Amino acid sequence: MPTSNQDHWTSAKYQSAASFVPQLTTTVLSYLDIRPTDRILDIGCGDGQLTSKIAQAAPEGQVLGLDASHSFIATANQSHSSPNCSYRLQDCTALSASSSDAVGEGSWDKVFSNAALHWILRPPGTRTNVFHEIHRALRPGGFFVFEMGGKGNVAEIHAAFTAALLHAGGLSIQEAREACPWFFPSVEWMRKTLEGAGFELVKCESEYRPTKLNPETADGSGGIEGWLRLMGARFLEAVDGGKREGVLKEVCDVLESVITREEDGSRWIGYVRLRAVARKK
Ligand code: BEZ
Secondary structure, eight states, rough: OOOOOOOOOOOOHHHHHTHHHHHHHOOHHHHOOOOOOOOOEEEEESSSSHHHHHTTTTTTSEEEESSOOHHHHHHHHHHBTTTTTEEOOOOOGGGGGGGTTTOOEEEEEEEEEEEEHHHHOGGGGGEEEEHHHHHHEEEEEEEEEEEEEEEETHHHHHHHHHHHHHTTTOOOHHHHHHTTTOOOOOOOHHHHHHTTTTEEEEEEEEEEEEEEOOOOOSSSSSSHHHHHHHHHHHHHHSSSSHHHHHHHHHHHHHHHHHOOOTTTBEEEEEEEEEEEEEEOO
């Protein structure tokens, strides 16, 4: 039967399926405007690759990466920690729930997040609290700088998965909608929510950024299949084990001509990035 809250992540799988994610960060890092003494909290830090890069630019500061994946935090601790860069296992939907209160109140110059909030904000009931907790963590005048999927992000994949869950998976439309693991808000939603949490908006923007997928691999961990298996794991978990490969094949078949460029056979998916800089008043 479907399972939930499994740790799907490993650094190796992420490298095969989506190594471009921590690399396409020039714009959001320029918005972070790292100063040598900055104390920066990284929400949903993954395997720490980008977090350690941030820490190198803040040698007299401190960077703390938080993530809910045991596997990611283990890799981050092993491969990307340094005297000014550490990591902690943390459910970021409940930042103040840590027993040691590592996050603390008003102790960070900046809170950063890249490609993580669309997972963290998926449960509608926790959204307001996430923004309030981030606001609480910042010092007055501190900045919340982030990039995540915005409205319309990977829409072709979202639609193909929903249809395949109905057709090959036998789910109802309601069940198929609930299986979606992502929340991709509009600029308008984000602006209202940040202001409602006590932030002053410096910028909030959306960018359509078609992105070339990693090459296919013999073991299925690269290309569109690897991307779907990792990023769409929770769609697949919504159906019984025996039906999962059928659902996956249908999604791949539907997407084939949509994502493939005629001139060279390369495969691209329609990422939409939502970026914002918000200041704690
Ligand atoms: C993103 O970074 O936009 C993304 C990540 C996982 C699934 C879907 C989108």
